[in-house]
Amino acid sequence: MALVLSTGEAMGDALTRIAGYRALRIAFPAHRIVHVCRWSSSLLGPLASLAAELVDEIIEGQSLTRGPRPVRDIIRGVGNVEIVIDLRSNMGAAWSFVATAGIRLRYVANVALYGLRRGFRASFEARPESNSRRFHRAVELAAGRLLPFDPFVAVGGAAALAAERVMPEGARFVLLAPGTAHSPKAWPPANWVALARHLATRGVQPLFAVGPQELGERAWIERELPxxxxxxxxxxRGTGxxxxxxxxxxxxxxxxxxVEGGIGHLVATTGRPLVTISGATDLRRWRPVTPYHWSASARDFGSRRTEDVPLEAVVARAEEMITFADRTLSTISILPAASMKRLAG
Incomplete structure (x- = not known):
């Protein structure tokens, strides 16, 4: 059995871990994969359709920060654990390392230099910059070999049909996901309006994506952009x-x-181009998994507030994205072979 420990799994967290979970399946095909988290996992919520592929069981609401004993009890409770991967980089990882003392297993934690290891050759190496690569590399260390990095998610048949009804084949559009104006990650509605109008002058239709917790945003979109x-x-038909x-x-x-958040990480798993607008978030660490990623970060302008990202910067990144897509994406396949096979299936 392989045990994965974490604080929790919001949508963005889970999506950045896809490649790692798949690598774990490849390296240890006979193992059950059990994810134990302190809070909750979106794999039991909006991403439930992915859960069966990635993990066999998810155990929420566990005490992982009160010393080694609760962690040891969890390990004993699930039974026959051979691999423990702790995704945390704080004191919680130290407790799980202590908890595994005297137990015959492989252990690696997502801490600096991957310095907490057990059951295989001890050495140190710098972690990759992004969280998606960090988890994947932890799995490679546990396996003792390099493994495929596949973070993409194939489009489901029903979703594809629904998308075609919204935007028929050949439509030229950019998906805009502003999030909620009440979030500290929000970019001002007036800027979204200006961006949408600019896209229209380029012959690109703006299409706004409004999540179930963001329904109030539709009012300003309809008012300013009828x-x-x-x-x-x-x-x-349903929230899911x-x-x-x-x-x-x-x-x-x-x-x-x-804006930086779950929807951005979700659309990145298509492998299509993406511009992320961010404030305090370090996009080197939380980089979405698409290889075609542009950022407009407040950090580049001496701030940590998303609202301070200039409109001109986002327009410039969007222009680069559109030009790149027009010149390049029509001639290459985005998804790797494994994901294309899933799509065909």
């Missing part, structure tokens, strides 16, 4: 379908522009 397409809960409609639309789009 006739602009909006995808929200009105576009689907909405993220996958966004995902399918992103796969058809010229590209997407989103």
């Amino acid at each position: 006739g602009t397409a909006v995808v929200d809960m009105r576009s689907v 379908d909405l993220p996958w409609l966004f995902h399918a639309l992103a796969a058809r789009a010229v590209g997407s522009v989103t």
Whole structure:
């Protein structure tokens, strides 16, 4: 059995771990993969359709920060644990390292230099910059070999049909995901309006993606941009379908522009171009998994507030994205062979 420990798994966390989970499956095909987290996992919520591929069991609400004894009890409780990978880089990882003392298993934690290891050759190496690569590398260390890095998610058939009804084949559009104006990650509505109008002058239709917790945003979109397409809960039958409609639309789009968060990480798993607008978040660490990623970060302008990202910077990144997509993406396949096989299946 392979045990994965973490604080929790919001949507962005889970999506950045896809490649690592798949590598774990490849390296240890006979092992059950059990994810134990202190809080909750989105793999039991909006990403439930991915759970069966990635993990066999998820145990939420566990005490992982009160010393080694609770962690040792968890290890004994699930039984026959041979591999422990702790995704945390704080004191919690130290407790799990102590908890595994005297137990015959392989252990690695996502700490600096991967310095906490047990059961295999001890050495140190710098962690990759991004979280997605860090988890994947931890799995490689546990396996003792290099493994494929596949973070992509194929578009589901039902979602693809729904996306075609929203934007028919050949439509030239950019998906915009502003999030909620009440979030500290928000970029001002007036800037989104200006960006949408600029895209229209380029012959690119803006399409707004409004999540189930963001329904109030539709009012300013309709007021300031009458006739602009909006995808929200009105576009689907159930809440669980909405993220996958966004995902399918992103796969058809010229590209997407989103604030830093779960929707951005979700559309990145299509492998399509993405511009991320961020404030305090370090995008080197939380880089979305698409290879075609642009950033407009407040950090580049001496701030940690998303609202301080200049409109001109986002417009410039969007222009680069559109130009790149027009010149390049029509001639290459984005998804790797494994993901294309899943898509065909």
